[in-house]
Amino acid sequence: MESQEKVRTKVKRKLGIDQKRLINSFQYAFQGIVQAYKGEQNLKIHTLMAILVILFGFLLKISTGEWIACLILIGLVIMAEFMNTAIEYVVDLASPSIHPLAKAAKDTASAGVLMMAIISAIIGGIIFLPKIIEVLGGPLW
Numbered sequence: 036m037e038s039q040e041k042v043r044t045k046v047k048r049k050l051g052i053d054q055k056r057l058i059n060s061f062q063y064a065f066q067g068i069v070q071a072y073k074g075e076q077n078l079k080i081h082t083l084m085a086i087l088v089i090l091f092g093f094l095l096k097i098s099t100g101e102w103i104a105c106l107i108l109i110g111l112v113i114m115a116e117f118m119n120t121a122i123e124y125v126v127d128l129a130s131p132s133i134h135p136l137a138k139a140a141k142d143t144a145s146a147g148v149l150m151m152a153i154i155s156a157i158i159g160g161i162i163f164l165p166k167i168i169e170v171l172g173g174p175l176w
Contacts, residue, residue, distance in 0.1 A: 071120045078116045081152070085109040088159060095166040104162065108155040115151045119144040 071078055088105050097105070122144040130137035 067117070071117055075116065075120050077148070078113070078120065081112050081116050085113065091163060095163065095170065097162060097166070101162045104158060108151075108158060112148070112151050112155050115148045119148045 072082075088109060092102060092105055123141050126137045126140050
């Protein structure tokens with residue numbers, strides 16, 4: 036009979052899973068989250084907006100489909116902000132001095148986040164404005 040360790044080793048090889056690498060990858064990801072929140076003001080703003088959307092979602096009893104849309108959009112905006120932050124770090128590393136292409140790369144990454152935030156705000160308005168108007172007792176005009 037094979038020892039448990041030999042069986043584990045065989046299973047790891049067949050599945051291609053290295054537990055230590057897997058645990059390390061999660062630790063590195065969490066370190067990235069902490070690093071980004073320490074240095075990125077816009078990430079904090081997007082997170083605050085996400086919390087407000089979730090709060091208003093509960094208060095205004097949005098539908099399951101509306102929840103799905105909101106959560107996907109929250110995820111996309113936060114993900115875009117993390118990607119923008121990563122691009123900024125890499126550009127700063129590759130081009131410590133001011134360079135027009137470095138600026139263009141950083142500005143373009145930032146524009147991607149802005150576009151995602153604007154689209155999310157528009158969709159949020161479509162979801163939330165009718166409910167807010169209803170709560171306030173009808174149209175204000």
